[in-house]
Amino acid sequence: xxxxxxxxxxxxxxxxxxxxxxxxxxxxxxxxxxxxxxxxxxxxxxxxxxxxxxxxxxxxxxxxxxxxxxxxxxxxxxxxxxxxxxxxxxxxxxxxxxxxxxxxxxxxxxxxxxxxxxxxxxxxxxxxxxxxxxxxxxxxxxxxxxxxxxxxxxxxxxxxxxxxxxxxxxxxxxxxxxxxxxxxxxxxxxxxxxxxxxxxxxxxxxxxxxxxxxxxxxxxxxxxxxxxxxxxxxxxxxxxxxxxxxxxxxxxxxxxxxxxxxxxxxxxxxxxxxxxxxxxxxxxxx
Ligand SMILES: [Zn+2]
Numbered sequence: 001x002x003x004x005x006x007x008x009x010x011x012x013x014x015x016x017x018x019x020x021x022x023x024x025x026x027x028x029x030x031x032x033x034x035x036x037x038x039x040x041x042x043x044x045x046x047x048x049x050x051x052x053x054x055x056x057x058x059x060x061x062x063x064x065x066x067x068x069x070x071x072x073x074x075x076x077x078x079x080x081x082x083x084x085x086x087x088x089x090x091x092x093x094x095x096x097x098x099x100x101x102x103x104x105x106x107x108x109x110x111x112x113x114x115x116x117x118x119x120x121x122x123x124x125x126x127x128x129x130x131x132x133x134x135x136x137x138x139x140x141x142x143x144x145x146x147x148x149x150x151x152x153x154x155x156x157x158x159x160x161x162x163x164x165x166x167x168x169x170x171x172x173x174x175x176x177x178x179x180x181x182x183x184x185x186x187x188x189x190x191x192x193x194x195x196x197x198x199x200x201x202x203x204x205x206x207x208x209x210x211x212x213x214x215x216x217x218x219x220x221x222x223x224x225x226x227x228x229x230x231x232x233x234x235x236x237x238x239x240x241x242x243x244x245x246x247x248x249x250x251x252x253x254x255x256x257x258x259x260x261x262x263x264x265x266x267x268x269x270x271x272x273x274x275x276x277x278x279x280x281x282x283x284x285x286x
Contacts, residue, residue: 009171010038021035023210043218044213050166085118093184105161106131126142160187170218171228186278190243192219193272234279240276
């Protein structure tokens, strides 16, 4: 129990606190894992290595990648994805012929299908082989990692919708994507905003369950994600707390979505269940 914890993937601080156990489901069993919190930047993390191919098998069997869930996910998220496309089109200075779009963690490809209908040329990043092969068959450029994207590929819009917190090395991912973002382009990241609830539960002496943490590697505070973006050559231009088009939620969650933007405005704290960050590239020496 007294093994040293790994360094925080956001700020490199080596003094993460072990909060408890938080295993991850993998086909055939559970991968043991600890729940860690960085004292320095506030990032919460699972200790298990998401870059390990054995751990990545988890993504073959999740509720957002298995074939039998596809239509349910499509109907729950189509309107939401349209709102993302609308947001991006208002922010990115894309050519009239249609933007070039890169989506990170496309899963079934529903966002890029909608994008394609608008005339966009779409590229996909997807770790699950079967899903990637399906995308290739539909005529999309699809890659497993950002390093595989052709060096000269440039995008007007890069989206990471509920996918960014699955990466073991978020700093590396952002650095790898940076040369591919056009100077007038935008990076749009949607994240669940769970850390305020974790802190509340900690204060109450209650555990943080797997359901609450999600199956992710990281849960970032707003400050941590801002730090992450700044150190990798981006700046947050706009933070959207009111999310449109979410469907199929139980009533308490729906109420949370409806009321929390106003509470956040009043308190000055980001207490919404999710947030959408519209980011631009920053000029750096690199
Ligand atoms: Zn940290």
